[in-house]
Amino acid sequence: MKRIISIIFLLLSSGFIIAQDDNIVEEPTVETFDDLNSFEEGVSDDELNIFGVLRNDSTVVRKNEQYSFNDILELRFISEKKSENTQFYADGRVYLFYGNDFPENESYEAKLIRAYVRYYFKNNEAELTSGKTYVNVGSNTLLNPFALNKNINFADKSYDKESQLAIELKYFPAELSEGGAFVIYDPAINNYKTGLFYQSNFNSFDAGFVYVRYGSDKKEKQLINNAYNKSGFYFKGDYFLTLKGSYCFHIADGNKYTNHEVEFGFDYSLYDSKIILDSLFYYNNKGSLESGSYIPVYDSFLKGKYYNYSNITYKYDEFYSYNASILMNLIDYSYISTISMSWVATQNSILYGSVNYIAGRDEDEFSQSQLGDISFLFRYEVKF
Amino acid sequence: MKKITILIAIVALFAITLNGVNSDYIITKVDSNQLFKTQAFSGKMIIENNNRTLTKQFYGYAVKKGEKSFIKFTNREDYGVKYLRIEDQLWIYFPDADDIMKIAGHMLKQGMMGSDISYEDMLETETISKDYDSSILGEVKIGSHFCYKVKLSSKHSKTKYSSQMMYVEKKTFIPIKIEQYAFGGRLIKIMTQSNIKKIGSRYVPYKAVVTDVRKKNSKTTVMFNKISYDLNIPDKVFSLQYLREK
Numbered sequence: 001m002k003r004i005i006s007i008i009f010l011l012l013s014s015g016f017i018i019a020q021d022d023n024i025v026e027e028p029t030v031e032t033f034d035d036l037n038s039f040e041e042g043v044s045d046d047e048l049n050i051f052g053v054l055r056n057d058s059t060v061v062r063k064n065e066q067y068s069f070n071d072i073l074e075l076r077f078i079s080e081k082k083s084e085n086t087q088f089y090a091d092g093r094v095y096l097f098y099g100n101d102f103p104e105n106e107s108y109e110a111k112l113i114r115a116y117v118r119y120y121f122k123n124n125e126a127e128l129t130s131g132k133t134y135v136n137v138g139s140n141t142l143l144n145p146f147a148l149n150k151n152i153n154f155a156d157k158s159y160d161k162e163s164q165l166a167i168e169l170k171y172f173p174a175e176l177s178e179g180g181a182f183v184i185y186d187p188a189i190n191n192y193k194t195g196l197f198y199q200s201n202f203n204s205f206d207a208g209f210v211y212v213r214y215g216s217d218k219k220e221k222q223l224i225n226n227a228y229n230k231s232g233f234y235f236k237g238d239y240f241l242t243l244k245g246s247y248c249f250h251i252a253d254g255n256k257y258t259n260h261e262v263e264f265g266f267d268y269s270l271y272d273s274k275i276i277l278d279s280l281f282y283y284n285n286k287g288s289l290e291s292g293s294y295i296p297v298y299d300s301f302l303k304g305k306y307y308n309y310s311n312i313t314y315k316y317d318e319f320y321s322y323n324a325s326i327l328m329n330l331i332d333y334s335y336i337s338t339i340s341m342s343w344v345a346t347q348n349s350i351l352y353g354s355v356n357y358i359a360g361r362d363e364d365e366f367s368q369s370q371l372g373d374i375s376f377l378f379r380y381e382v383k384f
Numbered sequence: 385m386k387k388i389t390i391l392i393a394i395v396a397l398f399a400i401t402l403n404g405v406n407s408d409y410i411i412t413k414v415d416s417n418q419l420f421k422t423q424a425f426s427g428k429m430i431i432e433n434n435n436r437t438l439t440k441q442f443y444g445y446a447v448k449k450g451e452k453s454f455i456k457f458t459n460r461e462d463y464g465v466k467y468l469r470i471e472d473q474l475w476i477y478f479p480d481a482d483d484i485m486k487i488a489g490h491m492l493k494q495g496m497m498g499s500d501i502s503y504e505d506m507l508e509t510e511t512i513s514k515d516y517d518s519s520i521l522g523e524v525k526i527g528s529h530f531c532y533k534v535k536l537s538s539k540h541s542k543t544k545y546s547s548q549m550m551y552v553e554k555k556t557f558i559p560i561k562i563e564q565y566a567f568g569g570r571l572i573k574i575m576t577q578s579n580i581k582k583i584g585s586r587y588v589p590y591k592a593v594v595t596d597v598r599k600k601n602s603k604t605t606v607m608f609n610k611i612s613y614d615l616n617i618p619d620k621v622f623s624l625q626y627l628r629e630k
Contacts, residue, residue, distance in 0.1 A: 043463045136483045172625035206486045242488035273494030318431050348461050383461050
């Protein structure tokens with residue numbers, strides 16, 4: 001009897017195992033972290049990688065009933081090489097200009113947007129970057145008060161800023177924390193900016209602290225005659241919707257100048273994040289309260305006191321997305337509005353079109369007579 | 385006669401054990417294929433819409449403890465874009481800006497890199513049994529595969545789908561077809577899984593095709609080249625530092 005039961009059990013078991021293994025390939029396992037390098041595919045970090053982007057921007061602007069046409073062809077080369085402890089990165093561009101707003105003798109320009117070497121300290125969880133590089137402090141919002149370069153083209157927010165000559169040390173004391181210090185040199189005005197920052201994560205919020213000191217600015221002496229400091233905090237995280245904000249206090253040495261900047265906003269998405277709503281309020285204490293009396297404010301994006309930036313994006317899929325945005329001066333209610341569409345035409349090419357409409361009278365900050373009332377941008381970009 | 389009766393009873397007992405499976409058992413087996421301490425993978429994602437195709441290559445790592453995952457895209461067009469997810473928080477590194485952006489929690493439902501697969505789907509590390517109640521509706525044959533038809537009903541409103549219909553292959557306990565329904569009851573996605581391989585004691589589908597039925601002529605195919613489980617991945621992989629450095 002025992003023998004019969006054993007045979008039945010053996011048959012059932014072996015049949016089950018045979019059925020399981022039918023047409024199934026058995027894969028080897030990997031056991032050590034070093035072997036994870038074998039998972040890396042596609043473009044390799046270990047080689048000198050060169051990427052290219054060809055971009056053409058055609059714009060038509062209507063200003064005071066006159067139309068102007070301009071075209072910028074941009075050729076971008078990025079080279080990158082990584083080794084175990086170092087990274088080299090360079091982004092150089094050549095621009096060809098054509099159109100009504102470009103003098104005939106200025107038909108091209110070459111720029112080095114970024115070129116840096118970064119060293120990774122393996123045991124100290126730190127990195128040191130030296131060269132022409134972006135120094136990003138504060139949250140990456142449109143009107144980040146801690147931004148070290150506040151020249152923004154509000155009609156085309158996707159343009160790339162030129163980086164700055166800097167040395168930056170970053171330290172990572174925990175998995176979601178980073179601190180750092182930097183020195184930026186601007187040779188055009190023989191000016192230094194130095195700073196410290198620290199950021200960490202608390203209950204789904206990223207929050208941080210920034211301190212920046214500007215050396216006295218030779219070119220802007222009429223505004224600020226002394227060395228200058230700004231400091232404050234920022235946060236971004238989820239509480240029902242996504243909340244983000246910054247507070248920045250400015251003070252010149254000797255207490256001769258003070259200012260406050262505040263940015264607060266939220267974003268939310270609907271329908272599986274296909275529709276994204278984003279709104280930001282911006283306060284600049286030194287900004288003007290009256291239309292027609294706008295004067296430049298040192299280290300500020302704009303000249304007025306209150307602004308709202310709102311944005312709605314509809315992302316249909318990887319191929320199509322649509323966007324509408326408005327930046328409004330809440331003192332004179334002039335605004336820059338943009339409607340745009342982006343279409344991924346092929347694996348490596350994108351078409352982008354936008355229409356800007358500006359509504360403001362002569363004395364307003366965004367005035368039609370100064371900026372034109374309507375403009376069209378058509379962009380074609382190919383990566384290779 | 386007594387011996388024969390005992391023999392029949394024993395054979396019947398085996399038959400009940402093999403065939404009388406319940407939905408909890410099936411889901412436990414499905415989960416056991418998907419459960420891991422750590423995971424490393426590489427592959428490509430093919431996004432198709434009408435006649436257009438985008439191909440993205442990636443590799444990544446995940447750990448169950450703390451529900452952490454890291455993905456880097458390595459095709460030329462997206463080279464260097466990296467994702468770090470820790471529980472419900474997501475950060476993306478953009479090489480063009482050399483900056484890390486924290487992505488809002490509500491954005492996790494968005495299709496990853498524009499595909500039909502959301503960040504939630506791609507980086508999911510949770511067990512099915514934690515979020516869904518299950519019931520077995522019968523047995524069906526899909527192609528040459530004999531499957532259990534299992535209905536999953538959401539236990540709470542935080543799940544992305546109100547219910548899922550899962551066709552679990554009997555041999556491997558891999559769901560070879562999954563229909564996913566929104567809270568309004570509407571079918572929104574169909575996923576099929578194939579190219580099943582055995583890694584250690586678990587079965588793993590190396591190919592998944594996701595179709596968003598709300599879109600015409602659109603689908604996303606994920607094909608893994610390599611997958612490995614339970615290897616030693618240092619904690620530093622799931623950090624802001626690694627997100628910038630790697």
